[in-house]
Amino acid sequence: MRLVLRFIKTYLTPYVWWFLGGAVALVLTNAMTVAIPGYLGEAIDALGQPDAVEVVLRNAGIIAFIGVLIVVIRTLSRVLFFTPGRLVEARVKRDVFERILLQQPAFLRSYPAGDLYSRVSNDVNALRLLAGFGLLSVINVASVLGLTLVQMLRLSPWLTLYMVIPLAIGLGLTQVTIRWLFILIKRMNEEISQLSDYALSTYEGIATVKAFAAEPVFEERFDELNRAYQRTTIQRAALRALISPILTIAGLVNVFLLLWIGGRFVIEGAVTAGDLVAFVSLVAILAGPLRGLSFIIAIVKQAQASLERIYEITDPDIERPDLPEPVGVPSAPPRIELRDLRFTYPDAPEPALAGVSVDVPAGGTLGVFGPTGAGKTTLLRCLTRLYNPPPGTVFIEGRDVRALDLDAWRAQAVLVPQRAFLFSESLRDNILLGSDDGEALERALDLAALRVDVDALPAGVETQVGESGLMLSGGQRQRSALARGLIREPTVLLLDDVLSAVDHGTEAELIASMRQQGGLSPTTVIVANRISALQHADVILVLRGGVVVDRGTHEELIARPGLYRDTWDKQREGEDAA
Amino acid sequence: MNAPRKAAPRASTDWSLGIRLWPFLRPHLLFFVLALLFAPASAALSIAQPYLLKVALDDHILKGDLAGTQTIALWFLGAVVLSWVTEALYLWFLSIGALRTISDLRTRVYRHTVGLSLGFFDKQPKGRLLTRVTSDIEALGETLTAGAVTIVLDVLSVLGVLIAMVWLDPWLTGVMLLLSPVVFLSVEVLRRILRRLYTEVRTSLSELNAFTTERINGVEVVQLYRDEVRSLTFYDRRLKRYRDATIRTNVYDALMYAIIDGLSSITVALILWYGSGGAVEGVLTAGLLAAFIEYVNRLFRPIQEFSAKVAVLQRAGSAMEKIFGLLDVQERVQSGEIEVLAAEGRVEIEDLRFSYGGGADVLRGISLTLAPGEVVAVVGRTGSGKTTLGRILTRAYDGYRGSVRLDGRELRELELSSARRAVGTVLQDVQIFPGDVRFNLTLGVEVDDETLWQAIRTARAEGAVDRLGGLDGRIEHKGSNLSVGEAQLLSLARTLVFDPPVVILDEATASVDTLTEALIQEAMDALLERRTVLVIAHRLSTITGSDRICLLDAGEVVEIGSHVELMRAGGAYADLFRQQFAEHDAAAGTERPSPVDAPG
Structure with missing residues (x-):
């Protein structure tokens, strides 16, 4: 409940006037709706009396007037409640999304992408339901219940008492069965997500399925999952068919009671026939809001769970490790110095880097070589401060990298990641990312050896790429990502195995052109599995398990036995044989 | 978005789409028939209730007849309980029929898709295909259970109520029907507006969601390239479009709801006004009034729920269009008759020509013979046709011209499954399925453990399998608990399990460390022994061991030796x-x- 109160305080207070207005409109509508049976009863009791025509006409006029008012005021009440619901939805969505974009990888790594996505969508929906429909239902139920009861009590306290019994039983039954319903819905969600995972894995592996003629096996498994899901959906349908009309039925049972007991009261003269008809109408009015009531508890519960998941993302401070007074970043390619750099990922048992020291002169190139899991990528992440290195371990032109202004630093130090990620935008926008420098774009296309590929695309640089656009090949994606990095004219260039999908000729070309880019060459760190990409580095580190096991120039390293020379021999053998 | 333009010629398509659903409905017709049997009973029992109320009031209560009142009251209770039971049965049978239909359709869509040729999959984002078997089918299911078909009961109820009212008092009914043009007009106008708005809400939401997913997946790039502000601006634009659409939808939704609410009150007033003429003479009785008011309530409720049902119906229409669109695709490879039992592995290609979808020929008369046990490497630039050649041999694409013979038999005359198993592939990108190790190696074929372990050892995959916990070890979706190298070794083991006489090797280029690469090379060498192998070479390192090299250029063999x-x-x-x-x-x-x- 604490979370719900906090949500109300932070997100709903700005709309307090909307909600107040909505509540007034709602209570007014309900008061008018509840008043109608009274006028109706009065008209009925006047039937057969001498002043019947006058009374009936007057009451008909009143009821018609109320009907017109209801159209206006009920519309108003729903708009006043649902609009802030939508506004709150948008605000929470934005807050969560913004927080995800700004949170650093150290924080985000504990959440799978699908989970983050569901927090921005499903969990926020639960809050919208609470803010709009939930609040409306609470006030609706309270006012209808209150007003109807007052009206009924005025007509006949005894009959009112009888009316409460079926409604209470109906409400209780609904509460119990709704819990079943939610259990079934949860199971359905699990089953459908299993089913879609399975279908997706078939589609992704379709070449293998076909190559091994395994279609029947996959179809059979899919059928099994599908049948299980079908059984659950039918169960839910049965439950729904049985329980959703319960409150309506309770209302009708009340009509029976009105005939059985109320009939006797009329005959005995305790109430009038008009009162009885009024009761019948009032009972019908009650059913709708009561049905809403049965959902409120579920809505609040769901919202509570969702709030927990949302605050889990938005509450932690954004780990932007700027010092109080960040130091400016040198504008020329800097000297980079690592001093006994150690780094352990949060929750990881072993350090990813266990004491790496190296000195890269301004404009120099550092090569990093080593098997998977050696800590190569971690090294680059520490340099860009995707993960903050411990204090006193990474120095840029003599200043601790942690002291630098992060924004300025990332503008200067460009990391081209191993996995080339393109957004569903034009290739141009993917490379420029918001800037509008056409000349720079042309230059970057040439530098990244992308020109020929771009010319072959249906709309050139304007071609839509990414998930919803044209699928580029692995090599094209890599070179596009490279162009995105090079266009920034970085003073520090960090390449994470980005040349793995280009052939050797292109690779050599790319390395050469990057080094000559715009006069002064950036200080560069190249991570690679292919030695041909490393051989021109000023110094090469051979990493293994986070430790530097060897270092030297290419010539030095191939002169002595070790992983580097073994790999060099092997990779050369492959080429020589041809 | 060009949604409004697309919506125009829909009325007729909806109808023909409905007809296409028929074959899926037919096997479950019994349930629909049962449902339809209960519908009139339920409607009749429901309509009887206000009438009983009238009888009780006018004929018994107002005449002081207690025993008669209580008899009618019991009848009323009976009608209530029975209508509840019959309505529940109606809904239940309807749901069973609909859900079974949907389930069949889902299976059919999946099977159909899996049966299509690889050429089709090359063009389709996998996510879109997934939507067909999940959300599109779900949307249709929702219509069949909750939306469209319950309209049957709605229509029956509305008709029944009208008949009952006319029977009770035709004049009063006539007066009431004066209001119906107002009702229909306002509902129709609002329905049209809402229909457009729902489409807008749906498209803006799916755009917003797609954007969100993509930025979350690429969050590292966003941060590295300081793209946060631009991303947020884009997000805001999409968010605003969605928010505004939902707010506008709410206004009309609220109006629709309120109008129906207000109209039912105005109808009550109208009844009173009509009755006032005969009020003194007793033409209008308390019972008649009460019954009419009840009827009016029952008349308006279905209309009030109508807009929600229309939205569901609309979604189902577009879902069906997409589902049947997919079912209409007939890109499949035709199977022959001859079963391949054991093959020696001789492959003879003669004047082979092929074009994708009727375009220019990609293969332009290739002739090449592979003797059993021979290793031939095909080299050539992108577009030379080497990948296509491999795909023809594995029967991924149909429609080649010329001749390809396996052990002297034409490939297209061979039974498809057996042909594909005779010509194995080792693919560039490794495909691993969620399930256990055993399933990934056998793909459901019965193979004894001894053979499996033999293959695992030969493929040097023992380390990986042991780490996973043996043959029953779990493998996650996309093989996320495997390294790239381990996945490659497993896929080689899979090929060894099937032991094909001919192997098409689309050479792997994934970036793995040297140790793993050495293992893979060993496994590969073991795999190539005693088999006819066609290497689609992207790098030259694998060509070392090949007997001959075949240089392709623009779909023709330029040199061979x-x-x-x-x-x-x-x-x-x-x-x-x-x-x-x-x-x-x-x-x-x-x-x-x-x-x-x-x-x-």
């Missing part, structure tokens, strides 16, 4: 080799080049 022979002949292959060697030398110095392109 061993590396030494081709170099000695001094033809195109040698030229290409030397040329690239020189280029590379100039650029990089010492290293030897590769005369073929890398994939991509």
Whole structure:
């Protein structure tokens, strides 16, 4: 409940006037709706009396007037409640999304992408339901219940008492069965997500399925999952068919009671026939809001769970490790110095880097070589401060990298990641990312050896790429990502195995052109599995398990036995044989 | 978005789409018939209730007849309980019929899709195909259970109520029907507006969601390239579009709801006004009034829920269009009759020609013979046709011209499954399925453990399998608990389990460390033993062991022979080799080049 109160305080207070207005409109509508049976009863009791025509006409006029008012005021009440619901939805969505974009990888790594996505969508929906429909239902139920009861009590306290019994039983039954319903819905969600995972894995592996003629096996498994899901959906349908009309039925049972007991009261003269008809109408009015009531508890519960998941993302401070007074970043390619750099990922048992020291002169190139899991990528992440290195371990032109202004630093130090990620935008926008420098774009296309590929695309640089656009090949994606990095004219260039999908000729070309880019060459760190990409580095580190096991120039390293020379021999053998 | 334009010719399509659903409905017709049997009963019992109320009031209560009142009251209770039971049965049978239909359709869509040729999958984002078997089918299911078909009961109720009212008092009914043009007009106008708005809400939401997913997946790039502000601006634009659409929808939704609410009150007033004429004479009785008011309530409730049902119906229409659109795709490979039992592995290709979808020929008369046990490497630039050649041999694509014979039998005359198993593939990108190790190796075929372990050992995959916990070890979706190297070893083991006499090797280029690469090379060598192998070479390292090299250019065989022979002949292959060697030398110095392109 604490979370719900906090949500109300932070997100709903700005709309307090909307909600107040909505509540007034709602209570007014309900008061008018509840008043109608009274006028109706009065008209009925006047039937057969001498002043019947006058009374009936007057009451008909009143009821018609109320009907017109209801159209206006009920519309108003729903708009006043649902609009802030939508506004709150948008605000929470934005807050969560913004927080995800700004949170650093150290924080985000504990959440799978699908989970983050569901927090921005499903969990926020639960809050919208609470803010709009939930609040409306609470006030609706309270006012209808209150007003109807007052009206009924005025007509006949005894009959009112009888009316409460079926409604209470109906409400209780609904509460119990709704819990079943939610259990079934949860199971359905699990089953459908299993089913879609399975279908997706078939589609992704379709070449293998076909190559091994395994279609029947996959179809059979899919059928099994599908049948299980079908059984659950039918169960839910049965439950729904049985329980959703319960409150309506309770209302009708009340009509029976009105005939059985109320009939006797009329005959005995305790109430009038008009009162009885009024009761019948009032009972019908009650059913709708009561049905809403049965959902409120579920809505609040769901919202509570969702709030927990949302605050889990938005509450932690954004780990932007700027010092109080960040130091400016040198504008020329800097000297980079690592001093006994150690780094352990949060929750990881072993350090990813266990004491790496190296000195890269301004404009120099550092090569990093080593098997998977050696800590190569971690090294680059520490340099860009995707993960903050411990204090006193990474120095840029003599200043601790942690002291630098992060924004300025990332503008200067460009990391081209191993996995080339393109957004569903034009290739141009993917490379420029918001800037509008056409000349720079042309230059970057040439530098990244992308020109020929771009010319072959249906709309050139304007071609839509990414998930919803044209699928580029692995090599094209890599070179596009490279162009995105090079266009920034970085003073520090960090390449994470980005040349793995280009052939050797292109690779050599790319390395050469990057080094000559715009006069002064950036200080560069190249991570690679292919030695041909490393051989021109000023110094090469051979990493293994986070430790530097060897270092030297290419010539030095191939002169002595070790992983580097073994790999060099092997990779050369492959080429020589041809 | 061009949604409004697309919506125009829909009325007729909806109808024909409905007809296409028929074959899926037919097997479950019994349930629909049962449901329809209960519908009139339920409607009749429901309509009887206000009438009983009238009888009780006018004929018994107002006449002081207690015993009669209580008899009618019991009748009323009976009608209530029975209508509840019959309505529940109606809904239940309807749901069973609908859900079974949907389930069948889902299976059909999945089977149909899996049966399509690889050419089809090359063009389709996998996510879109997934939507067909999940959300599109769900949308249709929602319509069949909650939306469209319950309209049957709604229509019956409305008709029944009208009949009952006319029977009770035709004049009063006539007066009430004066209001109906107002009702229909306002509902229709609002329905049209809402229909457009729902489409807008749906498209803006799916755009917003797609954007969100993509930025979350690429959050590292966003941060590294300081793209946060631009991303948020884009997000805001999409968010605003969605928010505004939902707010506008709410206004009309609220109006729709309120109008119906208000109209039912106005109807009550109208009844009173009509009755006032005969009020003194007793034409209008308390019972009649009460019954009419009840009827009016029952008349308006279905109309009030109508807009929600229309939205559901609309979604189902577009879902069906997409589902049947997919079912209409007939890109499949035709199977022959002859079962391949055991093959020696001789492959004879003669004047092979092929084009994708009627375009220009990609293969232009290729002739090549592979003797049993021979290893032939195919090299050539992107677009030379080497990948296509492999795909023809594995029967991924149909419609080749010329002749491809396996052990003297034409490939297209062979039974498809057996042909595919005779010609195995080792793919560039490894495909691993969620499930256990055993399933990934056998793909459901019965194989004894001994054979499996034999294959695992030969493929050097013991380490990986042991780490996973043996043959029953779990493998997650996309093989996320495997390293790239382990996945490759497993896929090699899979090919060994099937033991095909012919193997098409689409050479792997994934970036793995040297140790793993050595393991993979060993496994590969073991796999190539005693088999006929066609290597689709992207790098030259694998060509080392091949008996012959076949250079393709623009879909034609330019040269063929061993590396030494081709170099000695001094033809195109040698030229290409030397040329690239020189280029590379100039650029990089010492290293030897590769005369073929890398994939991509």
